[in-house]
Amino acid sequence: MSIAKAITNAMSGLTATARGTQTVAANLANVMTPGYARRDVVVTAQTVGGGVRVDGIARVVNASLLSESRLSASSLGEATARHAFLSRMEGVVGLPGGSDALSTALTEFKTALGSAAARPDDEIRLAQVVGSASTLADRLNAASGAVQAARGAAQEDIAADVAVLNASLERVAYLNARISILDADGKDATPLMDERQQVIGRIAEIVPVQEVQREAGKVALFTSEGGVLLDGSLPARLGFQGAPHVTADQVVGSPLQLLTLNGTPLSSGQMKLFAGGSLAANFAIRDELAPKLQAELDDMAFDLHQRLADPAVDPSLAATDAGLFTDRGARADAADLVGLSGRLAVNAAVDPAQGGALWRVRAGLQAASPDPVGRTAVLNGLVDALGAVRPPQPGSGFEGNGTMANRFGTIESRVSARRVEAQADLAVRSTRHSTIASSLMAEGVDSDAEMQRLLQYEQAYAANARVLRAVDDMINQILRM
Template sequence: MSIARALGNAISGLTATARGTETVAANLANASTPGYAKRDMVVSAQTAGGNAGGVRVNGIARVVNASVLSESRLAEGARAEATARLDFATAVEDVVGITGNSGSLGSALSAFRSALTSAASRPDDDIRLTQVVDKATALARQLNTASGRVQAARAEADQAIATDVATLNKSLAQVADLNRKIAVMEADGSDPSSLYDQRQGIIGDIAKIVPVQEVTRPAGAVALFTAEGAVLLDGTTPTEFSFSAAVQMTADATAGSGLSMLVQNGLELTPSQTRLYAGGRLAANFAIRDDLAPQAQALLDDLAFDLHQRLATPAVDGSLNATSAGLFTDAGARAIATNKTGLAGRIGVNDAVVASRGGEVWRLRTGLEATAAGPVGDGALLVAMSDALDAATAPAAGTDFGGKGSLADRLGLVESRISTARVNAQSDAAVRNSQADTITSRLTADGVDSDAEMQKLLQYEQAYAANARVIQAIQTMMDQILGI
């Protein structure tokens, strides 16, 4: 081997080790960077005239396990969906509470029943009658609060949809732009690895909103589809989405009637078409707004209607007639089954017994619509009210309760259904989180291994030293030749 060839081999070796060292440094520095894929230097033997001529650096390869990456994106979408559902179920359970816990609906009902019993034993005591009004007001307010929290959750979900749609549009535009930039860099022979990393991170964010499947296209571009097959991006122009958040959320607002639906390329999607975007945070928020929250609201409305009906009958209070409201009212009027939606948010105590509104507490003894006060020792009406709450009656017409039961039984059913929904959501979230964590671990294992990178660094150090010794030997030989 000639001195020139030996020198060329050594220089190519030094060049390769320098490039390899840069690759290792980049891997170690970005080991925890989202979207970063491990780099490996690709080399081959360099030949000159049919003889070995050192080492050639063919480029830097991104190492990505495409199948695991795809599974990870689907798992992260499922995790985001389950988390949103669990957050809603937990919020509803917290506001309804568990009987016996302070601030719960059950505690408010128990306090109201106790106040009735206490007043019935001393109907002449205006203080005890006032306590009945106060506890009835507290019960109504607790129902109002629960209803308000449900509607607030619907409003939050509606706003979250608008935010996610804006993010989706922006992210898809960024992916389309990166597709173009990558194609240009691929064409002129530049290394677009950093753009690939950036695009991978953006697609990961999209996957939490709408689970995506990535399909490779020529020139380094990718097409994106939802898990159900809807096109997000295939070409240079991404699908454009729009959504209008509600200005005010009301209990009677429904999808398509007061609430916006998802609009794709200018066309409003039907609920069945929206299922093409199922599996992520977007779908979860639509479910909360259009299904889960209305179901919780219906339970609260049924409970409020049952409470209203028990005390709005002439069989309990002889001063009432068929159109009277009773102790509890629907914003001052009698509640009716056909206008039950949102009743839990409107229910209140009859002004006739609220002193601050011109009412008289003696009506709790004599009758809500009595024309004059009766005997102060007559506690029959108070006893009748208490018995009405505890009576095992058939469900009020228009409610979803089944079988006979007391008001406490109805509340227990509401608590059970809400608690069950939370337990189911928590169980599903645990499964989804476990699956996502497992796949993330697999993806991480295929990523940067710090120990392996350090081993490579030692190998590059040894190769650098070996090539440096060759150059040093050549220099020594040249010095000797020149010294002859």
């Protein structure tokens, strides 16, 4: 080996070890940085001229584990949104025995009726009946309002998810272009790749995403169901329009909207392309979960209305008259039940604040006279109607015969069971995501391994330095000859 070749080999070795040392330092400095992938120096031996050449810096990423992490993030985002909604609804409906539960309001109403039946001449007790009936109606109104507020919140969350998704896709497209330019220039693009990985992670929380490598360091993005998000220089553009206020009678298409993709409205079937993630969960809340609970509340309100509007309970009522509870002053119609729980109100005929008279609770809503004051038939009839075991109203979601308390208990137990099921599902998905995230972290920067690599670079540096020192000694010896 010539002296010149020895110098070339040693100098290239020193350059490679210096670059490797910098890489190790960067790895250790970013050991806890989200989205950072471990770097490795790519070195090849030069066949002509000798020595080694630094070909670049490689990001070391477990692609399959990263893909699983993104899918688990989408799954966790969906479960989190569902659980949050069902937890709120459980708080609105309440648990049996809870002070704010719907069934507690029904019990207090029934207790007030029983107390008034014992002393029908006592106007204080009659006032308690009207007050507890108003409280029950208000609780049903509030529950219905909370359901619609949750639908409105879900609609706002959809708009926010779409905005984040569009901005993130544009950012990935921009980073693709920059990475491609740096790759063509032979420059280090790994910091931009780290940023791109973080941006794709944000997308994955909204929709399940699959990454496909393209030329020059670019990536294409697809949903797990095959929807194209980005494949080329122009990302897909999602659109969504929706007001934050949603009413019970609003459904998809009248006037609630689904997504648009590049300006084209998607059908319900095409929405499956974006299944999974927080976006799909919010659509499910708006279009499935909340309307289902609303329908159950409306069925329960209609059963309550019908039991107390029966002429057999209050003989003063005609077949078309409203009972103690009304649909905004009128008799409820089975053909117009949507949103009934939000419209239910106490009949103005018994409410002094609305020009009514308390004695009508005792005598009958359409009675002509308050006498005799000791009459108990109507009050007892109301108590019996609430406790009567009756079949469900036609078309309702209830099954089997039951009392009014059974109906309220059924709704509370259903809501609670759904929340428990959602919580269990969230726990499973959270555990899976944590496990995958831990595995991904373990695949990242290992500080012990990096320190070992640093020692190897130190040894290599020392070896190359010794070669240069030996060459220097040889040249000095030759010059002294």
